[in-house]
Amino acid sequence: MFGLGAGEILIILVLAFLLFGPKQLPEVGRQVGKAVKGLKETADDLRKSVEPEVNLIQQEVKMVEQDFEASMKEAEGEVNAITSQADRPDRTEQGGNSKSA
Secondary structure (H helix, E strand, O other): OOOOOHHHHHHHHHHHHHHHHHHHHHHHHHHHHHHHHHHHHHHHHHHHHHHHHHHHHHHHHHHHHHHHHHHHHHHHHHHHHHHHHHHOOOOOOOOOOOOOO
C-alpha cells in the first residue's frame, strides 16, 4: 500500500492517534479515506482519457516506422543495382564493338 511497510503504517497510526485523539480519529480516517478514493478515481479517469491518445500515437509511430523501413529497402535495392552496374566492365572501353567507328 503506497510502498509503506507494516511498521511505517503503525507509526503513522500512532501519530494520528496522538495528534487527533480517540474522538476525532474516526472522522479524520473517513476524510482521509474519501480523499484517497477521490484521488484514485481521478487517476483512473485521467488514465482512461489518455490511453486512447497514446494508443493512436503508437499506431502512427508504427506506420511511420514501416514506411521508413520500406523506403530503406527500396533505397538499398537501388544502391545495389547501381553498384552492380558500376562493377561490370564497360565493353566499349575494352575495344569491343563500338558504334562510333
